[in-house]
Amino acid sequence: MRKVVVTGHSQGLGLALAQCLLGQEVEVLAISRSSNAELGQQYPERLRQVTIDLSRLDELTDWLASDALARFAAGASQLALINNAGQVQPIAALGAQDNADI
Numbered sequence: 001m002r003k004v005v006v007t008g009h010s011q012g013l014g015l016a017l018a019q020c021l022l023g024q025e026v027e028v029l030a031i032s033r034s035s036n037a038e039l040g041q042q043y044p045e046r047l048r049q050v051t052i053d054l055s056r057l058d059e060l061t062d063w064l065a066s067d068a069l070a071r072f073a074a075g076a077s078q079l080a081l082i083n084n085a086g087q088v089q090p091i092a093a094l095g096a097q098d099n100a101d102i
Contacts, residue, residue: 003027003076005069007054008085010036017082022046029072032085048072054085057100 004021008014009030018036021028022043030036035049050068052059063069073079090101 001027001076002078002080003029003072004080004082005029005031005072006082006084007031009039009049010034014082014084015039017084018047027072027076029069 004026006014006018006021006028007030009018009028010032014030014032015036018028018030018039022039025046027046027048028043029048029050030039031050031052031054033051033053035051040047040049050063052063054060090097
């Protein structure tokens with residue numbers, strides 16, 4: 001079973017990516033500051049939505065400390081991350097940035 005984590009899924013490009021994956025029968029863990037009720041109603045069996053503001057490192061750290069990600073990943077033949085959530089600043093190579101800035 002293919003599984004994908006998509007951040008920033010509630011609108012725009014992230015929403016389009018999630019819809020495309022779900023339409024291909026991929027299981028999606030969608031992480032965003034807000035959920036998308038319509039998407040949740042369309043794909044209740046393959047979509048899990050998590051409401052987290054990824055710019056708040058404390059929220060992300062608490063969620064990662066739970067077993068939610070491990071439970072989602074269990075049984076996956078392929079697992080991918082599409083990190084669509086973000087901001088324009090700072091612009092630098094990943095190796096030159098602080099983890100909290102990313």
